[in-house]
Amino acid sequence: MRLSEIGEFGFIDRISGRVGNPEEVVVGIGDDAAVTVLSPGMVLLSTSDMLVEGVHFDLAWSDPYSLGRKSLSVNLSDIAAMGGIPKFALLSVAIPPELPLDFLERFIEGFIAQAVSYGVTLTGGDTSSSRGGFVISVTLQGEQYPEKVVRRSGACAGDIICVSGTLGDSALGLQMLIKGERSGAAIMRHLDPQPRNVLGRTLADAAIPSSMIDVSDGLLADLGHILAKSGTGARVAIDSLPLSSCFKRAVESSSPEFRRYTLSGGEDYELLFTVSPERLDDARSAAEASGTAVTAIGGITSGNGIILVDSAGGHYTPESSGYDHFAHV
């Protein structure tokens, strides 16, 4: 069945029937705007991400359920990076006429499943046909007490740089998909990343990080954003970067990919944050409490830019610092 057979409003009715109706949603799907209530004393956090077929995903290997989950996850990761609590999502899709209704149903199921897991309610959005590919645009709203919100701009010389989980898996997974592989842990990391919202909130609630960002464009690019906003430099011990066992098995440590994936591979959706040395133990405790490993990978300096040092004490210069959607078009 195609979407044209049930129509736009039929499709919206199908979606709204699957969405919960918590007390803080006064008006959900089906009016001109959603009406929602924030917790007393909290400020509004808002982030939008667009996923475009042929740019962010390829329907040759993206299953619709994971794509639905990921569309929300990339936004959840932004709320995690602010230390916020995700609350309400708006989902807009531009749908090519040839896309089967089954695909859309599975996509929505994935989106809503991930929303439920993270305590998020779908409150609105838009549907349109598309003359190009499938385009997904999500706005996620969260909340937090203003004094708990963590920005990119608070890193100070002497702070320790920490990162959650492992790096490079998503870039490896994408490469495996391009080569024709269709399963494995790295591929799942790429297709269905798990944002670190419990960790982000736990760190923020205890006011531990001096700055925080999620690793979406690659470690060097995202650390670069913290440094630019904070007016600081950084020194990173590249042999201390946390790597998964599947990554270490799949990628030769002497290969150029090894450094490229770990330093510049995007879409790991880990949290990168800075913490003063006296709060490092608190960060480790918060990490343990939230079930996510955290690794110290370097320190903030009063200089400019990023100095990469290997375990032999040598300096390393990367080929490129990260991903820019327009640098190559």
Added chain:
Amino acid sequence: MRLSEIGEFGFIDRISGRVGNPEEVVVGIGDDAAVTVLSPGMVLLSTSDMLVEGVHFDLAWSDPYSLGRKSLSVNLSDIAAMGGIPKFALLSVAIPPELPLDFLERFIEGFIAQAVSYGVTLTGGDTSSSRGGFVISVTLQGEQYPEKVVRRSGACAGDIICVSGTLGDSALGLQMLIKGERSGAAIMRHLDPQPRNVLGRTLADAAIPSSMIDVSDGLLADLGHILAKSGTGARVAIDSLPLSSCFKRAVESSSPEFRRYTLSGGEDYELLFTVSPERLDDARSAAEASGTAVTAIGGITSGNGIILVDSAGGHYTPESSGYDHFAHV
């Protein structure tokens, strides 16, 4: 110049340099999420609309400045229809590589000009390249006291149905554009609609409407949404529909287009609302105070569906009730 020459972050920097920084924006463009503050006691209103090249606009006749304005206006109209106060916008764009940077600059200028006019601050969004056409996705956030918010569901039998401004101009303008014309009032109505936010808020602040919606899909379709949500019917006097002088000059009242444009033409972005007979004078005063004409066009009935009556007392049956983005694909 192309966007590839300045890159994604260069483009974002250019945008953020043009955006104001009011007190209620704690963190604007340039972090993982925007941080904003709502007025005490108010709830959050949120709406998203996507505009897709080849579906909602045609670059053969859409100038970028008006397109930027309209991208916000269609969302402003949704906030107006809830009786809300527009506050914060997130703008996401998927940009084809061939689109000149000049076009984007003018598009952003139009968007920001309209934002400034309506008291809205751009707080975030996303940029991506596109393999298809230009795609625009806007989320607009507003606020209002919960008891002032106007929904679609409050229409009661006996209420008067009112509409602001005039109907059919946008559909006429689109038809003129398709025929190759490039100027005129109807064309401007289509390319650069003016949402009725002052009227919507004035009506809501005085708790005048029992229900409200904006006319984006066409009078019959949008009135149909009110009826469906309210569980009522309606009787509309089709010869009382407000028409502009340019519309009356351009469209023969005996032509099939005359009824089609006024009853089913979309994108007029007028407000359609219901009001109890004893509040009709208040509605007229509110309309006068906000400088927008309001016309009574019929009444809510306890029946089902819409009965159209002409001035001779005859019943009229329309060809189609409104626009569905997927009914024809």
